[in-house]
Amino acid sequence: xxxxxRFHFLLTALAASSWLAPTVTWxxxxxxxxxxxxxxxxAAVRFLRVDRSFPIREKDESAxxxxxxxxxxxxxxxxxxxxxxxxxxxxxxxxxxxxxIPDLPRRYEQMLLDKLAAKLREDxxxxxxxxxxxxxxxxxxxxxxxxxxxxxNLVP
Numbered sequence: 001x002x003x004x005x006r007f008h009f010l011l012t013a014l015a016a017s018s019w020l021a022p023t024v025t026w027x028x029x030x031x032x033x034x035x036x037x038x039x040x041x042x043a044a045v046r047f048l049r050v051d052r053s054f055p056i057r058e059k060d061e062s063a064x065x066x067x068x069x070x071x072x073x074x075x076x077x078x079x080x081x082x083x084x085x086x087x088x089x090x091x092x093x094x095x096x097x098x099x100x101i102p103d104l105p106r107r108y109e110q111m112l113l114d115k116l117a118a119k120l121r122e123d124x125x126x127x128x129x130x131x132x133x134x135x136x137x138x139x140x141x142x143x144x145x146x147x148x149x150x151x152x153n154l155v156p
Contacts, residue, residue: 028099028100029100029109029113030097030098031096031097031113031117032088032094032096032097033094033095033096033097033117033120034092034127035093035120035124035127036093037084037085037093037095039120039123039124040083040095040097041061041064041083043116043119043124044066044081044097044116045059045066047115047119048081051115052115053071054069055068055076056068057069057078065081065083066081068081070104077101077102078101080099080101081099082096082097082098082099082100083095084097084098088127090130091130091131091133092128092131097113099113
């Protein structure tokens with residue numbers, strides 16, 4: 001009897017502590033750029049390495065990520081940039097860009113996204129125009145297909 005009460009008490013205490021304990025969240029800031037991923041990847045690498053002088057720890061183009069050290073302060077912070085193939089609202093090939101720097105406020109992630117977007121516009125100009133939407137096919141007439149098939153005059 002005492003063992004069962006102790007078990008329930010421990011179970012309740014564990015549930016309460018997990019509810020009250022602070023959780024670690026990996027927030028990330030995202031934006032969709034209306035440029036294809038083949039244009040965004042080299043621009044993102046140049047932006048981080050050349051323009052910002054951030055050390056790149058690891059990158060994988062096929063997986064679409066870059067791990068870097070955000071070095072604009074007294075101590076470097078680890079950051080990650082992800083590129084995901086997407087389509088924008090107007091139907092263009094686009095890229096979803098996600099930046100995460102867990103040790104810094106989100107405004108730093110947004111600042112990097114804004115500067116990367118400006119670099120893309122500077123390097124590639126405005127995004128390509130959206131694809132033309134094809135006109136819908138006319139609705140079939142209600143009497144279509146009814147009646148006699150057309151006849152052809154065959155001359156012997």
